Structure formats: structure tokens, C-alpha cells
Amino acid sequence: MSFPAHRPRRLRSAPAMRRLARETWPVPSQLVLPMFVREGISEAVPISSMPGVMQHTLDSLKRAAADAAAAGVGGVMLFGVPAVRDAEGSGADDPNGILNVATRALIEEVGDALVVQTDLCLDEFTDHGHCGVLTASGAVDNDRTLERYAAMGLAQAEAGSHLLGLSGMMDGQVLAVRAALEGAGFTDTVIMAYSAKYAGAFYGPFREAVDSQLVGDRRTYQLDPANGREGVREALLDVEEGADIVMVKPALPYLDVLADVRAAVDVPVWAYQVSGEYAMVEAAAAQGWIDRRRAVLESITSIRRAGADAVLTYWAIEAAQWLREEL
DSSP states (O other): OOOOSOOGGGGGSSHHHHHHHOSOOOOGGGEEEEEEEETTOSSOEEOTTSTTOEEEOHHHHHHHHHHHHHHTOOEEEEEEEOSOOBTTOGGGSOTTSHHHHHHHHHHHHHTTSSEEEEEEOSTTTBSSOOSSOBOTTSOBOHHHHHHHHHHHHHHHHHHTOSEEEEOSOOTTHHHHHHHHHHHTTOTTOEEEEEEEEBOOSOOHHHHHHTTOOOOSOOTTTSBOTTOSHHHHHHHHHHHHHTOSEEEEESSGGGHHHHHHHHHHOSSOEEEEOOHHHHHHHHHHHHTTSSOHHHHHHHHHHHHHHTTOSEEEOTTHHHHHHHHHHHO
8 A cells, every 4th residue: 555655634633733833823022003193082083994993092092002012012003193284294293293292102101012113104294195295286296205204203203213114105215214313313213114015995994094185196106006026126225225124015915025025135024904904804704704803813824924024903902812812
């Protein structure tokens, strides 16, 4: 009688065996929780297109961050929703602006228990909703925008942010912010560049979350969803300019880009499981069409398997708790 040399099913025979043979296993410290803090509200406001996600007050933000730390989550990424906007996004670098006030509050609340991260982009702060300053014709002025990013980076560093998430997709943004930080003595502030950020269709719920004023689209500065190699080139440029971490966003529709970027760079690579990805799973689970817990953990695992060293996800706290149960 002849026997096959190998039976792969042997390694799937029981839960303990599957755990022992598992190639990829996310852990809570690899998760980052995006959070929204809104100016001028007295209680947290639910985001209708993202069930379970809130626009926070300063108090509810601190409580949620403490919950994230208790769950073992690695960090939080803050987005500010100001009460007043203008063409220059002047609230972005105002020390008393909502994002900088919230950063100081979280640093005081959680200390070094979490990596407190801040979104560095003008779109939440401009009255036109674009990620940069506009010319008279309505185009984004790359160089004037870099000046605003440098000022914003300094304000966030002064507020205590551990990591600046440069998400605007302007040419030279990493170099401009790195130079400003170094010149002001903030040599230890981490820069995470949204290097491969695609102008895709999965951001709709996020725009509700930040009350975006955008009319039109961002296709002149975010990447074309059809282009994979371009995402790798952008990541390599950002590393050359001084990025400590590079990002692929969205995550699930761009796992191929994520894997290619991971193979091309020698710095940490993160991925953002965006609002549309979150909303689709929540909607399907609410209908009973999929198992919510399994779908969430499978999606995060797939992002890690493709090469992400950390995952930004709105499920970070829940997923961290589930992962700890499975260890």
C-alpha cells in the first residue's frame, strides 16, 4: 500500500492543532483605533452610517481611549471636527483648535499606555473639504499646502502627539514636515505617511463622521484605484524623505498593493480598514447574512497576512477583546 507523502488536512484536525499551525495571528497591540472628536457638543453623537462609532466629546473621548488601553490596543488615531472652518484650515494649527486640545487631553489621560496619533491633513478644517489650500481656479496648491502642513505638524507635536499621520497625499509632504520638526527640536516625533492612499469609493461614511464639506473628488492628488506600481513608488519616495512608517489605504481592496509595498520597503507598513469596509460588514451582519465576529477577525487577519504590521480599524477594541479570548 502506498501513502501520500503529505496530508495537509492533518494540521487542520482539531482547534488546538489549527492554532499551533496558524501562520498569521493578529494581536491587540497591532491594532489602532481611529476616533473622532467634535467641537461644541455636550454628549457623544452616533454616526448613522457607522453603527457603534461616535463623534466624541472630550470626556467621552478620554473614556473610550482608556477602554482601548485596557483592551491592549496599540494606539489611537485622532480626527478633529471643528465648529468653524475656513479656506486655509486655520483651526488645524491653532493651539486651541479641537484636535490639538484633544491631543493634550489624551496624553494627560493615557500617558504612554497608547501611542497617541493625530491626522495631519486640512480636509476636516477647510470650508471646501479639500486636503490643501486652493488656487483661484479651484486646484490644490501643493506648495502652499506644504507650508500649512508644516505649521500643523509643529502644532500637533507641541500638543504632545507621538505620531503624525500625514494623509493629504501632497508631493513632498514628508520632507516638509520632517524639516519643520527637526528645526524645532521635535526629533523623536514619528511620521507615518499615507503613501498609497487611493481615490476610491469606500470613504463615504468617514465623510459623515468628519462632517466633510467636500464637493467633487480628490482624484488629482489621491491615487487611481487602477494603479498598483504607483503605490509602491509613492511609498519609496516617502521613505526617502524620512517617513518612519508608510500606509496603504483602503486595506481590503488593495491587499495586492499592501503586499508589494511590504516587499519593497524596510520600514513598518500599516493599513487602514476604512469606513466603507466597516459599514459593509456591519450592514451585512445586521441582516444576518454573515457572522459578524468571524468576518471582522477574518478581515483583520487577511490584512496582516498581506503584510501589514499594524491595522487601523474601527473594531479595534472589540477585536482586541476577541483576540485575547482566543489566545
